[in-house]
């Protein structure tokens with residue numbers, strides 16, 4: 001191919017390679033360091049080797065565009081995730097090899113989740129779940145983290161199946177929690193690169209059951225409601241009504257929304273709360289905008305979006321500051337290739353360094369700071385030059401098809417929560433740390449905060465909206 005020189009990277013041990021260089025928790029900091037240390041003369045391409053498997057980190061916009069977009073025909077496959085195989089997740093689009101089955105299912109999924117007219121039809125679910133959320137926070141503010149999980153579960157389950165979820169204890173939410181915990185583990189670099197270890201994980205059988213339940217149970221419930229004529233409008237019911245898509249495909253693609261969308265949305269909501277606790281100036285500025293534009297006698301809505309630029313900027317900054325999948329989801333190179341004069345062997349695992357790209361100080365000055373102002377130009381919301389969603393949601397043909405749905409969800413949460421509640425640290429002298437659990441979709445470590453209605457009128461507005 002004209003070059004057999006591998007890109008630079010950290011030296012590893014014989015056979016084991018860089019196995020012990022990748023920490024199980026917050027590995028993105030190490031990836032970031034390597035990008036700075038080794039990427040300078042290679043167009044930001046860094047080479048690792050783990051137990052004989054070549055792994056490449058792409059650390060620049062250029063490299064991600066050139067390879068994931070420009071050469072998508074050979075950069076869109078997935079590596080094997082042994083733990084996912086054990087869980088019987090062959091139906092799950094994110095894990096699928098790049099081929100006809102993936103193409104068909106992804107197209108079906110996208111006709112509802114990536115098309116503007118369908119996304120608008122999900123607005124009512126976002127609205128409904130956000131009002132329930134506000135009421136729960138009003139009644140038990142210390143339980144805010146549980147209320148977030150319920151709200152995100154309600155939104156996804158409502159939009160996908162039309163199934164109302166009443167409580168955090170709902171078995172469907174528990175199933176999703178369990179399955180996504182396993183997926184996060186299965187996709188974390190430390191786990192899938194070190195494949196023999198998962199054999200010993202005790203919960204595998206239970207995870208397999210959760211995966212099957214997640215796949216079939218809510219679909220059967222939605223279908224039954226549809227057949228009785230009592231199904232709420234949703235992804236599943238609209239396909240059943242249209243009648244042109246095979247039922248198994250509806251069932252499998254619906255489960256993907258629930259599986260891929262639930263945990264990631266919970267994390268971004270948690271990140272929003274953490275940012276609001278740590279950055280009171282941001283919260284104040286957002287509330288000033290909400291009061292001026294929306295006033296205090298109704299909740300903000302999607303129709304206000306164009307007039308709430310700072311809320312839109314907060315939503316983008318949440319996705320940038322701590323992306324729910326900071327190391328992305330790995331792609332697999334299907335052919336030998338040469339890039340910038342470096343040889344990339346067939347079978348290389350190629351990872352966009354999501355967190356590193358979003359913390360590049362040239363594109364995002366003071367990257368550790370939560371600063372929505374970076375998306376405001378001349379008083380208007382503008383992320384045309386630095387839209388974090390270009391990285392947060394992955395790359396090329398495998399880019400997340402749920403990204404606009406997720407942005408809608410975060411936007412409404414931020415607008416409505418800040419319009420009626422104040423939030424502050426539990427102890428101003430001991431602010432919560434910005435730290436995360438392990439896994440490919442790391443959760444914000446639990447923290448406490450104080451949440452109060454902004455006024456008696458705000459509390460009443462929440463009650464009235466919940467009754468409406």
Ligand code: HEM
Pocket residue numbers: 093094095096106109113256257258260261262264265268323324325328329330331392393394395396397398399400401402403405406
């Ligand atoms: C803040 C929320 C979310 C984030 C950060 C996120 C992030 C990602 C990332 C990084 C990928 C991998 C892209 C790649 O391979 O390069 C992905 C794939 C995917 N996401 Fe999301 N996601 C979110 C929410 C959602 C939602 C709400 C849905 C469904 C409604 C969804 C459905 C999917 C699907 C189906 C894939 C697989 C795409 C494929 O392999 O072709 N995601 N997501």
